[in-house]
Amino acid sequence: MSLIASVHASPLGLLLVLAVIVPLCGLAPLLLLKSRVAERAALVFLAAGLAIVCVLCFEVARSGAPLAYFLGGFKPPLGVGLRADGFSAFMLGVTAVVIVSAGLFAMTAPGADAPRMPLAFWMLLLGVWSALNLVYVADDLFALYVALELLTFAAVPLVCLDGRAKTLSAALQYLLFALFGSVLYLLGAALLYGTYGTLDIILLAQRAHGEPALLAALALMTAGMLAKAALFPLYLWLPAAHAGAPAAASAILSAVVIKAPIFLVVRFWYDIATPAQTAAVAPILAALGAGAVVLCGVFALRQARLKLLIAYSTAAQIGYLFLMFPLAAASAGAGAWGAIAWTGGALHLVSHALSKAAMFMAAGVIAETVGHDRIAQLSGIGRIVPISVFAFGLGGLSLMGLPPSGGFVAKVMLLTSAVQQGAWWIAIVILVGGLLAAGYVLRVLLPALQRPVAEVVPVPVARWREMVALALALGAVALGFVPLQPAAFLAIGRPASWEGAAP
Amino acid sequence: MSALLSTPTLFGLTGAALVAIGLYGLIVQGDAVRRILAFNILGGGIFLLFGVIARRGAGAGFGGDPVPQAMVITGIVVAFSATALAVALVRRLQALPPEAEDGDEATAGASTEREAAS
Amino acid sequence: MSLVLDSFLGVLALALALRVLLAREALAAAIGFVGLGLVLALLWVRLDAADVALTEAAIGSGVTGLVLLRTAAAAKPVAPQGVAVRGLAALIAFAVFCGLAALVLTLPEPAPSLADEAAAHLEATGLGNPVTAVLLVYRALDTLLETVVLLLALIGVWSLSADRDWAGAPPPLWRFAPTPPLVFLARILPPLGILMGLYLFWTGADTPGGAFQGGAVLAAAWLLVLLAGLRAPPAAGSRRLRALLLFGPALFLAVGALGVVFAGAFLAYPEGIAKPIILVVEAAITASIAVTLGLLVLDPPQPPGPLPVEGHSSP
Numbered sequence: 001m002s003l004i005a006s007v008h009a010s011p012l013g014l015l016l017v018l019a020v021i022v023p024l025c026g027l028a029p030l031l032l033l034k035s036r037v038a039e040r041a042a043l044v045f046l047a048a049g050l051a052i053v054c055v056l057c058f059e060v061a062r063s064g065a066p067l068a069y070f071l072g073g074f075k076p077p078l079g080v081g082l083r084a085d086g087f088s089a090f091m092l093g094v095t096a097v098v099i100v101s102a103g104l105f106a107m108t109a110p111g112a113d114a115p116r117m118p119l120a121f122w123m124l125l126l127g128v129w130s131a132l133n134l135v136y137v138a139d140d141l142f143a144l145y146v147a148l149e150l151l152t153f154a155a156v157p158l159v160c161l162d163g164r165a166k167t168l169s170a171a172l173q174y175l176l177f178a179l180f181g182s183v184l185y186l187l188g189a190a191l192l193y194g195t196y197g198t199l200d201i202i203l204l205a206q207r208a209h210g211e212p213a214l215l216a217a218l219a220l221m222t223a224g225m226l227a228k229a230a231l232f233p234l235y236l237w238l239p240a241a242h243a244g245a246p247a248a249a250s251a252i253l254s255a256v257v258i259k260a261p262i263f264l265v266v267r268f269w270y271d272i273a274t275p276a277q278t279a280a281v282a283p284i285l286a287a288l289g290a291g292a293v294v295l296c297g298v299f300a301l302r303q304a305r306l307k308l309l310i311a312y313s314t315a316a317q318i319g320y321l322f323l324m325f326p327l328a329a330a331s332a333g334a335g336a337w338g339a340i341a342w343t344g345g346a347l348h349l350v351s352h353a354l355s356k357a358a359m360f361m362a363a364g365v366i367a368e369t370v371g372h373d374r375i376a377q378l379s380g381i382g383r384i385v386p387i388s389v390f391a392f393g394l395g396g397l398s399l400m401g402l403p404p405s406g407g408f409v410a411k412v413m414l415l416t417s418a419v420q421q422g423a424w425w426i427a428i429v430i431l432v433g434g435l436l437a438a439g440y441v442l443r444v445l446l447p448a449l450q451r452p453v454a455e456v457v458p459v460p461v462a463r464w465r466e467m468v469a470l471a472l473a474l475g476a477v478a479l480g481f482v483p484l485q486p487a488a489f490l491a492i493g494r495p496a497s498w499e500g501a502a503p
Numbered sequence: 504m505s506a507l508l509s510t511p512t513l514f515g516l517t518g519a520a521l522v523a524i525g526l527y528g529l530i531v532q533g534d535a536v537r538r539i540l541a542f543n544i545l546g547g548g549i550f551l552l553f554g555v556i557a558r559r560g561a562g563a564g565f566g567g568d569p570v571p572q573a574m575v576i577t578g579i580v581v582a583f584s585a586t587a588l589a590v591a592l593v594r595r596l597q598a599l600p601p602e603a604e605d606g607d608e609a610t611a612g613a614s615t616e617r618e619a620a621s
Numbered sequence: 622m623s624l625v626l627d628s629f630l631g632v633l634a635l636a637l638a639l640r641v642l643l644a645r646e647a648l649a650a651a652i653g654f655v656g657l658g659l660v661l662a663l664l665w666v667r668l669d670a671a672d673v674a675l676t677e678a679a680i681g682s683g684v685t686g687l688v689l690l691r692t693a694a695a696a697k698p699v700a701p702q703g704v705a706v707r708g709l710a711a712l713i714a715f716a717v718f719c720g721l722a723a724l725v726l727t728l729p730e731p732a733p734s735l736a737d738e739a740a741a742h743l744e745a746t747g748l749g750n751p752v753t754a755v756l757l758v759y760r761a762l763d764t765l766l767e768t769v770v771l772l773l774a775l776i777g778v779w780s781l782s783a784d785r786d787w788a789g790a791p792p793p794l795w796r797f798a799p800t801p802p803l804v805f806l807a808r809i810l811p812p813l814g815i816l817m818g819l820y821l822f823w824t825g826a827d828t829p830g831g832a833f834q835g836g837a838v839l840a841a842a843w844l845l846v847l848l849a850g851l852r853a854p855p856a857a858g859s860r861r862l863r864a865l866l867l868f869g870p871a872l873f874l875a876v877g878a879l880g881v882v883f884a885g886a887f888l889a890y891p892e893g894i895a896k897p898i899i900l901v902v903e904a905a906i907t908a909s910i911a912v913t914l915g916l917l918v919l920d921p922p923q924p925p926g927p928l929p930v931e932g933h934s935s936p
Contacts, residue, residue, distance in 0.1 A: 009886075017887045021874065024769055027776075028871060031863045035784065071762045073886040078570070078738045078759050119787070120780035127773045134766070142574050146766045149581050153588060153770060157777035160592070165599045172535060172592045179542055179585055180529070186578065187522070187549050191724055193571060194556040197733025213724060510627045514664055515725035517631040523718035524638045530710035534699040536647045536692055540654055543685060544638050547661055550677075554668045555725065560734025563741075566669025568734040569751035573760060575673050576752070577767050579681045580833055584774035586685050587917040590692045591778040594920065597695050 013069030015056045016082040016137045019092060023049050023130040030123050035115055039108060042122035046103045049129060053096040060089040066493030068139075076200035081139040083202075085493025087346070088136045091263055094350045095136070097475070098255045098357050099129050105361050105468045106248035117246065118161060127154030128252060135260045141189045141199040144264065148185065148228070152178040155257050158249040159241045170240035177227050177237045181261070184224030191217040201271055210274040218268050219281070225261035225268075231322060232292035235315040239299075242314060243307035247364020250307065251357035254314040259349060262321050269325070270494075282325040290429040292319030297436030301443065306363045306373040309440055310356070313399065316433065317352050320414070321345055323426050327417045339486035344413030346490055347482060351406025354476040355395035361469035362392040369458045375444055380452025387466040389448050394473035396441030401434040406479025413484065515555040521548030535593045539586055546582045550575045627667055634660045647696035651689040658682020671829035672752040675821065679837035680914070687844065688918055691794075747896030749827030756831065757899050761888040765877065768870040768906055771913045775866070779857060782921040788858030791919035794847045807849030814842030822907045826896065832903040836910030843915045857922035862912065869909025873902050 026045030030038045060067060066085035075081070084092065103125060108116045131151035138144050152175065160171035193199055195213045208214050230238035242253050265285075269278045293316050300312035327341035365388040366381055367373040382389040398407035411430055418427040525545025532538050553571045560568030637657040644650040658681050665674035701707070739751050739759065748754045756764045779787060799807075822835030846852050855862050876898060877888040884891045890898055 014881065014887065021877075024870075025874070027769075027772065028867050031867060032860060070886065071888050072758060072760075072880070073884065073889040074742070074759050078735055078742070080760055080762050115784070118780065118784045120776060120784075123776050124773075124780065127769075127776075130769075142577075142760075143763055143766075146577065146581070146763050146770065149585070150766060150770050150773060153584065153774045153777055156588065157780040161780065163595075163781070163783070165596060168592055168596050168599070172589065172596065175585070175589055175592065176535070176538060176542075179589075182585075183542065183545055183549065186546075187552070187721075190549055190552045190556060190571075193553075194559075194728050194732070197560070197735065213727070216720070216724060508624060510624065510667060512726065513624070513627050513631055514668060515728075516722055517634055517664070519718050519721035519725060520635055521638055522721060523714040524635070524642055526717055527710050527714035528642045530713065531702050531707050532699075533702065534647065534696060536689065536696045537650060537699075540641055540647075540650055540689060543654065543681075543689075544641060544657070547657070547681070550673075551661070551664065552721070552725070554665060554670055554673065556728070556732070557670060558668045559728065559732035560736055561669065562734050562736040563739070565736050565740065565751055568736045569739050569755045570735045570760070572670045572673050572752050573755035573763075575670075576676045576756065576831075576833060577763050579673075579676050580767055581770055583680050583685050583688075583914075584771055584917065587688055588774050588777050590688050591781060591921065594692050594695075595781050597692070 009069050010063075010065075010067045012056075012059050013067050013082065015052060015059065016067055016069045016084055017071070018052045019049070019056060019133045019137065020082075020130055022052055023126040023133070026126040027123055030119060030126070035119055036108075038119060039115060039122060042126065043103060043107065045126060046100050046129075049133075050096050050100050053092050053133075056084060057089045057093045060084060060086060060492060061489055064492055076140065077198035077203055080143050081200060081202070082137045083139040083493075084137050086490045087263075087266075087494060089492075090346060090350075090490055091136045091259070092133060094259075094353050095129065095132050095256045098353055098472075099125065099132075099252060101357060101468055101472055102248045102251050102361075105251070105364075105465050106246075109462050117248065120157065121161060121246070121249065124154045124158050124249075125252070128158070128257060132256060132260055136263065139201050141192065141201065141204075145182065145186060145189060148182055148260070148264075151257065151260060152182065152228075155253060158253065159245045161246055161249065162244075164244075166240070167244035170237070170244045173237045174241040177230075177234065181224035181227035184227070185221045188217040188219075188221035188224070191220070201267065204272050208272060208274070210277055214273065215277055218273055218277070221268060222265055222281070222285075225265045226288070228261040229258055229265075229318055230315055231288050231318055232295060232315070233288075235292065235296060235318075238315050239308050239311040242311035242360075243305065247360055247367070250311070250364070251360040254311065254360060255353040255357040258314065258318060259321075259353065262318070262349075270328075279326075285322045285325045286426060289319035289322030289325075290425070292316055293323070293429055293433040294319075294436070297433055297440070300440040301436065303440075304375060306366065306375055306378065306444060307360070309375065309444065310359050310363055313359075313437070313440060314356060316436070317348075317356070317399065320348055320352075320430070320433065323429060324348075324414060324417075326423060327414065327421060327426065339491070340413050340484075341417035343485070343487045343490060344410045344417060346487070347406055347413065347479060348410035351398045351410060351476045351479050354472045354479070355398040355405075355407065358391045358395040358469045358473035358476065359399075361465070361472070362388040362395070365461050365466055365469065366392075368461050370456055371459070375447075378444065379447035379450050380456075382448040382450075383452060384456065384458045385461065385466065387463070387470055388461075389445070391466065391469040391473040392448075393441075393445050394470075394477055396437075396445060398473075398476040398479075399437045400441055401437070404480035405477050406482070407476070409480055409482055409484065511555045511558045514551055514558075518548045518551030518555060521545070521551060524548075535589070535596075539589050539593075543582065543586060546578070550578055553578075623667075630660060630664055630667065634664060646698060647693035648690070651686065651693035654689060655682050655686035658686060672750070672825075672831060672834070675829060675831075675834040676837070679834050679841070683841060684837060684914055684918060691918075745892065745895070746890070746899070748899065750825060750829065750831070752829075753825050753831050753899075753903075757902065758890065758895070761873075761877070764906075765870065765873050765888070768873065768909060771910065771917070772866060772870060775913055775916055778917060779921050782923070786922050786924045788856065789922045789925040790856045791854040791916070791922050793850065793854065794844065794919060795850075799849045804849045804851065807845050807851055811842040811846050814838055814845070818842065818907075818911070822903060823900075825903065826900060832906040833910060836907040837914060839907065839911035840914035840918075843911065844918055847915075847919075854919055856925070857916075865912050866909055866916075869906040872905040876902050 134147035296316035303309040324345035398405035528541030557571035662678035818838035825831030
């Protein structure tokens with residue numbers, strides 16, 4: 001494994017620490033200040049976090065090398081290391097954009113008499129962001145465990161903020177699945193420490209040479225991550241949880257929280273495992289991904305409520321990210337086609353994040369306006385909240401994979417990679433998934449563009465909230481102008497196969 | 504043969520057995536509280552495995568490798584936090600009256616923001 | 622001889638675990654769980670991990686057991702699953718056991734360890750307890766985040782109350798009228814508990830103990846007082862309470878930030894004065910942990926107003 005091992009900390013490595021710590025600092029003013037002022041303070045911290053992530057990404061792009069930092073001055077294996085390569089910086093950037101957008105969407109209007117969201121929402125939001133940042137920069141498996149637990153404890157209460165029994169049950173089920181995943185992860189980490197004496201990812205990559213214990217440990221940890229990422233067949237908790245949360249929280253949960261475990265699965269199999277082991281496991285992951293794309297897509301078609309439809313769509317789209325594993329396996333013959341599969345997967349990840357966040361926000365606006373989200377009675381909604389329906393449509397465009405959109409380019413890249421490597425079944429699954437997505441998106445859009453059937457007295461919704469959703473959707477469309485080649489940024493600090501060069 | 508009968512190995516097998524018992528409880532139990540109990544047994548077994556690994560790494564005058572021991576302490580605290588959160592959810596569910604199925608569901612999306620503001 | 626003792630403890634632990642699994646009522650299972658925790662603490666002592674034994678007894682068995690006992694009393698028995706599911710589950714569990722047992726028996730010899738590295742740096746920190754050194758020096762980020770995890774779990778529990786109720790106090794810990802023996806114990810034991818908790822924190826620098834163990838004992842003393850009704854739960858809106866919750870993580874973070882300036886890295890300690898700084902941080906963490914653990918056992922805050930009438934049997 002030719003990971004670029006960092007012997008020295010980078011001068012700007014402190015940015016890695018700041019990315020994790022600054023959102024947490026926001027908890028103090030939120031607990032100590034009055035509600036209105038506290039919400040403004042939260043927005044300040046969101047802005048600060050965004051600035052830090054921007055500088056971090058810029059620095060990684062400029063220097064072309066990963067950022068690294070050793071906490072307490074102790075190097076691994078005794079200490080904990082932080083590291084941000086191109087892929088990590090990419091995830092940090094996507095997360096920052098979505099979280100800040102969700103914060104803007106959930107903001108209380110300046111003249112309103114009551115806050116829109118409970119104070120707990122802002123505290124949990126900052127907690128989620130800090131945890132996600134740590135997942136993307138931590139280089140130590142136990143620090144990652146703590147990050148995953150922080151993420152779970154911050155995300156679960158977001159589901160049941162409205163206090164109804166249904167969302168409480170959904171939150172409990174989410175918590176139990178997430179704990180199951182954490183427990184499997186910890187078991188795998190125990191086995192790894194017992195075998196290699198370290199939990200640092202770079203050191204593990206150096207010390208491991210494909211022993212069966214490594215395969216068993218990584219399999220356990222991956223199974224845990226699949227439970228957290230709601231991959232088929234462990235997706236049962238996702239629809240109720242993501243649909244039950246308030247719109248801003250659903251946007252975060254579906255767009256970025258669900259991606260963190262997938263990021264870790266990539267790290268396990270491409271940073272620690274040997275290529276032979278990865279090649280053995282990748283087809284299993286792809287098969288589960290195919291099941292998710294097809295089955296959850298079919299379930300989405302049959303939903304009666306808009307938020308549940310979007311949630312099932314998330315479960316289906318997660319499957320695409322696992323389809324790329326066999327395509328991108330770091331085998332000698334993969335070359336450029338393996339690299340383009342990576343870029344396609346990353347592009348799919350970010351366009352899904354933007355479009356799904358936009359769709360959930362639009363669904364939230366629709367529900368607020370007409371008081372319900374039953375799809376059968378949403379005909380003509382396009383006349384009432386045109387901006388939101390337009391945002392929903394653009395987001396749907398990306399999900400369907402129609403040009404111009406990031407989803408289209410991502411699908412083209414994945415299809416090219418699949419066809420060139422002879423993985424015809426993956427190509428077929430991608431096309432079928434696109435058809436299913438078209439089915440459930442148009443199921444909502446076409447009636448929405450017609451004349452309203454029933455007399456509806458709409459509740460006015462602030463225009464700028466709809467604009468936030470539209471901005472995200474336009475972002476997903478703008479990604480459609482990305483060039484059709486492996487992205488150099490993603491390859492910074494990654495094994496050589498990501499650049500298209502044979503390893 | 505002596506390796507089989509040493510304390511760490513014995514406790515390693517105990518830990519493995521606790522993991523199996525916890526896993527069985529997790530799959531079979533239907534009630535949330537029993538599931539949480541099964542989780543804690545499962546966690547206890549995994550921590551015991553960590554402890555066996557720590558004991559085997561004894562050296563430099565210590566009875567065990569301090570790093571896995573510290574990890575277990577962190578893990579126990581995190582497991583308690585998880586239990587506390589899960590139990591709070593269960594207690595809140597126990598306290599609520601069972602709700603009607605279809606009626607309020609429809610207003611879920613709209614009322615969430617409004618309820619939160621009230 | 623010691624092997625006989627260890628075998629007995631192992632069998633006892635498994636028997637208690639089966640008791641927890643197979644008990645018909647949730648309350649019996651929770652009681653068995655507390656017993657299991659204590660036996661596990663003994664196992665940890667046999668594994669030469671006294672710090673972990675203390676933590677398991679205080680937090681793993683004690684506070685977790687308290688939380689589970691409270692809710693188990695109100696749980697309704699659920700019909701067990703069909704034979705097919707149980708058979709399949711038993712098969713999976715057995716397979717997992719065999720796999721793990723095989724992995725345990727084939728762990729590499731000699732075992733890889735970080736004990737030597739930990740010992741090499743121990744003198745510079747001024748500490749005598751290597752576990753405390755790992756928690757607060759070598760892997761301080763994990764501990765810092767752990768205090769934040771506790772705080773966030775508390776926020777999660779509090780989020781179950783509406784915003785306007787956050788100014789109120791949690792309901793009393795137990796709605797029974799306290800019996801005289803309980804009140805007597807709640808007057809006698811807490812001072813001893815406070816002493817023990819402070820001692821555990823102080824001695825953790827050089828001998829087994831530490832912030833988590835000490836904080837848990839302090840929390841237990843507080844909870845005993847609440848249980849007997851000698852004090853009412855504090856108002857969640859109290860600025861002082863919230864400042865106390867934040868004190869530990871905030872001070873730890875501040876020390877970490879100062880480490881960038883004075884010692885070259887986040888969460889690094891300057892040479893020579895490492896131990897006093899560590900003790901100060903530990904003191905702050907102990908206080909915050911004690912308060913957070915106690916509040917995590919209590920329910921989310923209720924609207925300020927008259928407390929519910931006591932005397933009925935539901936907890």
